[in-house]
Amino acid sequence: MRFMHMADVHLGAVPDSGAPWSGAREKEIWDTFRSSIQDAASEQLDLLLIAGDLFHRQPLLAELKEVNYLFSTLPKTRVVLIAGNHDYLQPASCYLNFPWNRNVACLFSRQCERVRFPEINTEVYGLSYYRQEIQEPLYDELRPVRDDYCHILLAHGGDSQHIPMSRELLAKSGFDYLALGHIHKPQMVAANKAAYAGALGPIDCNDTGPHGYILGEYKKGKMSVSFVPKAKREYVPITIEAEEQDTTFSLRDKLEKQIEQRGWQHIYRVTLKGFREPGIQYDTDKMKDFGMVLDVSDQTVPAFHLDELKRKYNGQLIGRYIESFEGHDRSAVEELALQYGLEALLGS
Ligand SMILES: [Mn+2]
Structure with a gap:
């Protein structure tokens, strides 16, 4: 039995709002899914x-038709999905009563239910969100x-506001695999036993690193899973070290060199x-x-040459101001006070 485990596709999200490439990224989320x-x-x-x-917010009917069409292109594949905290089942949700293809099973119950597939000897367990937050640990006691079936638990959450999970309890639960969603960074929770697939593609600037899905195989009672990178770009935080002689254009060139090395497809902070x-x-x-530079945060500090300033302004306000910080190790706050004070006094 071979399967794909994906999570947090967030169809309908509009990443990097305000950036010139935002619309393209919205479309890209659909493309990566397709x-x-x-x-x-x-x-x-x-x-x-x-x-x-699967959706970033309440799905529109037209969007469900699109998704259902894509599922219909998988005649050999059974699709099982649950609703998470973003696409939770509001009373008016288009998810409910939607005429899904026959290969699609939605585990849309508040309590854990299961769907059984005798032809592949597999059973999938899961439940869905009916509100944005669930503080009860609904998964910990499930068995x-x-x-002789392969038992898979499809689960969403893991933080204190979204069905907290005890990793120890779940590891002992007897499921052959926990297919987890909600946390956007892909991670193995227990080798070949529990994993967050992570967001299929990065949704916002906190989703750094590679993104994709998990492929798994259950053979002769043994489970093996591996992560497959799929998203074509990553959010990459980079730091540029400024020196006293640097100007805007020289820093721009330093940045361009770094982007050249790491790849123009990525989005940089x-x-x-x-x-x-x-x-x-x-x-x-x-x-x-240029490129895809989302934001630039200037945390440089002015390079004051204190001895020089003290000589130059000896006996004057600036000289005495510097002296008032001397004779002891400066704390971080004092360091800032010295910097801001000098900036103000020097009129910069
Ligand atoms: Mn979530």
């Missing part, structure tokens, strides 16, 4: 598991029935660190008008 479905088709997988938050010439202000907008 392309993953094509992978499932070409691999002729037995099972496709979607562990919640599969004892038989840039932090400027180090020392700048006192009085100079970098124009961070000029570092954003």
